[in-house]
Amino acid sequence: MALTIKEVEHVALLARLSLSEDEKKRFGEQLSSILNYADNLNSLPTDDIEPLTHILSVNNVFRTDEIKPSMGRDEMLANAPQAENSQYKVPKIM
Amino acid sequence: MELFELTLHELQERLARREITSEEIVKSIFTRINRVEAKVKAFITLTEESALQKAREIDTGGKYSGIAGIPLGLKDIFCTRGVKTTCGSRILENFVPAYESTASRRLHEQQGVLAGKLNMDEFAMGSSTENSAFFATHNPWDLTRVPGGSSGGSAAAVAADEVPFALGTDTGGSIRQPASYCGVVGMKPTYGRVSRWGVIAFASSLDQVGVFSKDVRDNALVMNIIAGHDPLDSTSAAIEVPDYTSNLDGDVKGLRIAYPREYFGPGIDSAITQSIKKALLKYEEMGAVVEEVSLPHSEYALPAYYLVAPAEASANLARFDGVRYGYRDFEAENVVSMFSQTRAQGFGDEVKRRIMLGTYALSSGYYDAYYLKALKVRRLIANDFAKVFSDFDMIVSPTTPTVAFKLGEQAGDPLTLYMNDILTVPINMAGLPGMSIPCGFEQGLPIGMQLIGKAFDEATLYKAAYAFEQNTEYHTMKPDLGVK
Numbered sequence: 289m290a291l292t293i294k295e296v297e298h299v300a301l302l303a304r305l306s307l308s309e310d311e312k313k314r315f316g317e318q319l320s321s322i323l324n325y326a327d328n329l330n331s332l333p334t335d336d337i338e339p340l341t342h343i344l345s346v347n348n349v350f351r352t353d354e355i356k357p358s359m360g361r362d363e364m365l366a367n368a369p370q371a372e373n374s375q376y377k378v379p380k381i382m
Numbered sequence: 383m384e385l386f387e388l389t390l391h392e393l394q395e396r397l398a399r400r401e402i403t404s405e406e407i408v409k410s411i412f413t414r415i416n417r418v419e420a421k422v423k424a425f426i427t428l429t430e431e432s433a434l435q436k437a438r439e440i441d442t443g444g445k446y447s448g449i450a451g452i453p454l455g456l457k458d459i460f461c462t463r464g465v466k467t468t469c470g471s472r473i474l475e476n477f478v479p480a481y482e483s484t485a486s487r488r489l490h491e492q493q494g495v496l497a498g499k500l501n502m503d504e505f506a507m508g509s510s511t512e513n514s515a516f517f518a519t520h521n522p523w524d525l526t527r528v529p530g531g532s533s534g535g536s537a538a539a540v541a542a543d544e545v546p547f548a549l550g551t552d553t554g555g556s557i558r559q560p561a562s563y564c565g566v567v568g569m570k571p572t573y574g575r576v577s578r579w580g581v582i583a584f585a586s587s588l589d590q591v592g593v594f595s596k597d598v599r600d601n602a603l604v605m606n607i608i609a610g611h612d613p614l615d616s617t618s619a620a621i622e623v624p625d626y627t628s629n630l631d632g633d634v635k636g637l638r639i640a641y642p643r644e645y646f647g648p649g650i651d652s653a654i655t656q657s658i659k660k661a662l663l664k665y666e667e668m669g670a671v672v673e674e675v676s677l678p679h680s681e682y683a684l685p686a687y688y689l690v691a692p693a694e695a696s697a698n699l700a701r702f703d704g705v706r707y708g709y710r711d712f713e714a715e716n717v718v719s720m721f722s723q724t725r726a727q728g729f730g731d732e733v734k735r736r737i738m739l740g741t742y743a744l745s746s747g748y749y750d751a752y753y754l755k756a757l758k759v760r761r762l763i764a765n766d767f768a769k770v771f772s773d774f775d776m777i778v779s780p781t782t783p784t785v786a787f788k789l790g791e792q793a794g795d796p797l798t799l800y801m802n803d804i805l806t807v808p809i810n811m812a813g814l815p816g817m818s819i820p821c822g823f824e825q826g827l828p829i830g831m832q833l834i835g836k837a838f839d840e841a842t843l844y845k846a847a848y849a850f851e852q853n854t855e856y857h858t859m860k861p862d863l864g865v866k
Contacts, residue, residue: 305722315734321797325685325797326752328682359480367706
């Protein structure tokens with residue numbers, strides 16, 4: 289199957305990636321060829337197969353709810369592109 | 383013999399006998415790095431000052447055991463407190479973590495000495511290290527060729543005698559393939575064997591931390607330190623870690639070895655097939671039982687992997703949005719365009735491609751057809767291995783279809799590049815331990831043999847790899863970099 293430019297734009301929006309016109313075309317072609325390759329899987333009947341989501345048979349790993357020291361706020365904020373009053377700062381949302 | 387040429391266990395012995403100091407080792411490897419790094423380009427960051435300082439402290443303390451006082455390298459995917467960690471990406475070009483990954487913390491606690499952070503494909507996506515946002519690493523055996531990837535810096539640094547050992551990560555072959563291309567020992571343990579905490583995530587159900595070394599004993603020594611449960615990683619296994627060095631005795635009598643016919647088919651270079659067959663004969667001579675088997679769903683592993691891994695990556699990489707760390711585009715007027723433009727400028731092509739692919743495979747209307755289908759196929763692949771392992775102790779195959787290819791040769795076509803992973807990806811899909819050891823040369827370039835084990839049975843792989851090493855000379859061969 290081949291992806292249309294419109295589909296590429298939709299996926300790019302979901303992925304929060306702004307793409308140039310050239311990238312839309314190129315990624316569209318490349319994704320189509322990878323998806324064509326993935327279509328090989330359709331020759332395999334899997335109706336009765338349970339999907340394997342995780343290799344280890346562990347689920348719900350709990351720990352006791354104890355208060356422990358956290359990482360330092362200032363140390364964490366030191367990596368922020370913009371911070372103010374001990375908070376992350378971003379462009380306006382509304 | 384210069385100190386930089388020695389293995390970890392040789393350095394350990396000399397330190398223990400007080401013949402050398404840690405400072406001398408560190409000085410020796412930085413002499414080596416200064417001589418060859420312009421050619422190999424394995425490191426993104428060097429930490430010479432802090433390495434020398436730590437070495438002197440260890441020498442003053444005078445306690446040498448384990449890896450104490452011995453230099454090491456880390457793939458630049460391990461968060462290192464106070465040391466820049468880029469993950470090979472522009473988006474993290476100036477990121478200095480406030481915390482340390484569990485695996486590297488364990489090495490530091492044992493007084494290992496960090497020499498630097500190693501180059502990699504951006505976010506571990508690639509098979510050549512050409513996807514690094516900074517520069518390509520060169521294969522020490524032939525500087526016009528790639529070292530493999532994504533842990534190409536780690537493999538090249540060990541092969542070039544720049545460090546005695548290094549850590550890497552492996553999601554679809556990123557330890558084994560570069561180990562094979564660079565002629566070193568690379569172990570990807572069972573999923574869950576080593577904590578992934580503090581390791582920048584690519585595909586969380588596949589990622590695993592492992593070790594590059596010059597020989598099998600060194601690899602086992604380091605695995606002893608990093609393996610084991612970590613409360614900070616809920617997917618790390620609470621299964622006891624044996625001493626991996628305890629049964630390096632060269633004995634493989636009665637060991638049942640399978641080789642899957644699907645891994646020796648067309649598309650695999652005949653020199654490589656021959657080399658692995660020769661190695662299997664060697665195992666037979668040593669008393670192992672070798673039989674052909676089938677892993678019938680092998681051909682489906684790669685297409686399934688290229689849905690599962692990008693899907694998980696698209697979720698994991700959503701955190702890079704220019705808010706809490708890393709690059710931000712300051713031109714954007716609102717928050718959504720800030721996200722989209724930050725990511726567009728911060729990520730390279732391959733990362734964008736995989737985010738797009740994964741987002742598509744998880745998106746409404748395509749989830750069942752692609753992602754769910756791939757997970758079902760993943761079950762079939764795991765079942766194939768389980769069936770063989772009900773009757774065998776180990777599976778042997780080539781690590782890669784070819785020897786190292788030329789820089790730039792496969793850059794244009796993503797699918798061709800993905801084919802490099804065809805023999806390593808199934809092992810990640812099944813979560814099993816896999817190892818690559820040197821087993822021959824093709825036109826002067828190393829060939830790797832892949833040893834695959836039962837879940838949490840790294841010990842058998844180490845034992846069998848050691849036996850092969852004791853009976854061959856491949857691991858002693860070194861590339862000629864044209865300098866002393």
